[in-house]
Amino acid sequence: MAAGTPQLPPTVDPRSGFCRETKVFHNLRDPLPLPPESLPLSAVSFALSLIPSPLPAQPALVDAATGAAVSYPDFLARIRNLAAALRTGAGVSRGDVAFVLSPAGLDVPVLYLALLSIGAVVSPANPLSAPSEIAHQIRLSNPSVAFATTATASKLPAYLPTILLDSPRFRSFISADVAAAAAAQQQQQPVEVRQSDTAAILYSSGTTGRVKGVALTHRNFVALTAAYHALTREVEDELPPVVLFTVPLFHVFGFMMALRAVVLGETIVLMERFDFGAMLRAVERYRVTFMPVSPPLVVAMAKSDEAARRDLSSLRVLGCGGAPLGRDVAERFAARFPHVEIVQGYGLTESTGGVAGTRTPEESKVFSSTGRLGSNTEAKIVDPTTGEALGPGQRGELWIRGPTIMKGYVGDAEATAATLDSEGWLKTGDLCYFDDDGFLFIVDRLKELIKYKAYQVPPAELEHILVSHPGIADAAVIPYPDEEAGQIPMAFVVRQPGSMLSDEEVMDFVGKQVAPYKRIRRIAFVSSIPKSPAGKILRRELINQAVSSPKSML
Structure with a gap:
């Protein structure tokens, strides 16, 4: 039990x-005091109150491609200027939903914080989405204004008022004359934001169904940023803290990491579009100390020849989320980068990205675990068939409750009622268990379990084994229809360059490590695995591809 246990x-x-x-799992962390819920408080005012004083000397924001940088004083001034201009020059007010469709850039974090500070609702979307997907998101969130770029604006409906981030108008909002901005702010009545107000509508990944709009409150973000601030480690390091964003700002992982970096006074290095080689060069150029990553990126770093050639000695920590990280991958990474600690975490868009995590190097050595419950969080493991709450070592659906749990799904009362019960428990849809030391283990998505005869096969378990093979760069496992068994495990495999692995070799490699019912019985070699921006495998696409492809292609 950790020191300071409540x-x-x-x-x-x-x-x-x-x-x-009660059959409830309690967190074993120090209690985390939060501001009273009745206190008017925006997520931004709370976050900015936690920034180190005096302000950090290193930049707040850096563009990875160009090296353009924004200092912390300039960053805060831009937020204030933009907030005032949005109220007076664009008519944005508290409760208005602002749809944001832009690649990552220096203006995006400024825009998020400015909107939040005036009580507007930030609703960012993937700029690479198809117009039909964006139309669905707009129907859900019902925005009154949009922010886009010249390259993305054509995907928005003509009736939606749109401000271009690369326009002279927006530039004037950001760089308003200091005196004029101060005068405008003095004339404006301050916006009173309640913690129960919706702060953001983020979109669930849609890996198993239609995308939903998740309403998160200022209280959710206050609780999360308070937790980040409490976790600040006193580390003596000659390098200033620099975070390279490999995850998109429109996703909950990127959104919360941006708040975390601001609260801790770190430098955020932004990439407009992720590229593995560009990421390695950015780590080297900007002496990056921390990166939020998904497991496929850890796999790539552990196996890449280019990663071995680059100077990545500045890296101290990888924050890994989005999916469980297997022991073999973690050990292979540690062998190549012994100076880098992998901190694992687990969360959902519906929980503002926070549920559990590892906090110390010792906790990080509990391989395949996503850590212990965070402060102020409770959990249950529930048998999906009987509804009975289960104890340590027993597998069931994870239910969670705490101050980071969403308000609900916008425009979908039925889905909200099916996911949130009357006592505030969020049903995650994840098959999990806790061990005897309170560590959480994610087995798989309940809906993604492969039903082989009378058995249930977790795809993630087979994927961990597959990517441990030196000749496999990436892999995904899906259920494939079978007349006799119902479903059989089928693997999509990406070979390493130069590898001539056969399907028999792959099946044999896995078969030696699992029970007979878990064996992979069908293989397709592909050039890449389709994934969401957060690194989650898009199984629906693979299932559609498998059932529609001629057998000769598999």
């Missing part, structure tokens, strides 16, 4: 956090 009732196991009376 006082727990006698019915709660101090090792696992499990209460034998």
Whole structure:
């Protein structure tokens, strides 16, 4: 049990956090005090109150491609200027939804924080989405204004008022004359934002169904940023903290990491579009110390020849989320980069990205675990068939409750009711278990389990084994229809350059490490695995491809 563990009732196991009376898992972290919920407070005002004083000397923002930088004083001034200009020059007010369709750039974090500070609702979307996908998101969020670029604006409906981030008008909003901006701010009544107000509508990844709009409140973000601030480590390092964003700002992982970096006074290095080689060059050029990543990126770094050639000695920590990270991958990465700690975490868009995580090097060595529950968070493991709450070591659906849980799905009361119960429990849809020390393990998505005869096969388990093979660069496993078994495990495999692996060799490699019912029985070699911007495998695309492809192609 970690030092500083909170006082727990006698019915709660101090090792696992499990209460034998209520069947609830309690967190084993220090209690985290939060501002009273009744206190008017925006996520931005709370976050900016936590920025180190005096302001950090290093830049707040850096463009990875050009090297253009924004200092912390200029960053804060831009937020204030833009907030004032949006109210007076664009008519944006509290409660208005602002749809943002832009690649990552120096203006995007400024825009997010300015909108949040005046009580507007930020709703960012993937700029690479098809117009039909964007139309669906706009129907859900019902924005009154959009922010786009010249390259993305054509995807928006003509009726939606749109401000271009690369226009002279927006530039005037950002760089308003200091005196004029101060005078405008003095004439404006301050916006009173309630913590219960919706702060953002973020879109779920849609890996298993239609995209949903997740309404997150200022209270959700206050709780999350308070947790980040409390986790600040006193580390003596000659390098200033620099974060390279490999995850998109429109996704909950990127959104929350941006808030985290601001709260901790770090430098954010932004890439307009992710490229593995460009990422390695940026780490080297800007002496990056921290990167939020997904497991496929850890795999790529562990296997890449280019990663071995680059000077990545500045890297201290990788924050890994989005999917479980297997032991073989973690150990292979550690062998190549012994100076880099991998901190694992688990969260959902519906939980503002936060549920559990590892906090110390010792916790990070509990391989395949996503860590322990975060402060102020409770959990249950529920049998999906009987509804019975289960104890340590037993697998079931993870339910969570705490101050980071969403308000609901916008425009979808039915989906909200199916996901959030009357007591505030969020049903995650993930098959999980806690061990006897309170560490959370993600087995797979309940809806993604392969039903082979009377057995359930987790695709993620087979994927971890596949990517541990030196001749495999990436892999995904799906259910394939079978008349006798119902479903069989089918693997899509990306070979390493130069590899001549056969399907028999792949099946044999996996078959030696699993029970007979888990064996892969069908293989397709492909050039890439389709994934969401957060690195999650898009199984629906692979399933559609598998069932529609002639057998000769597989």
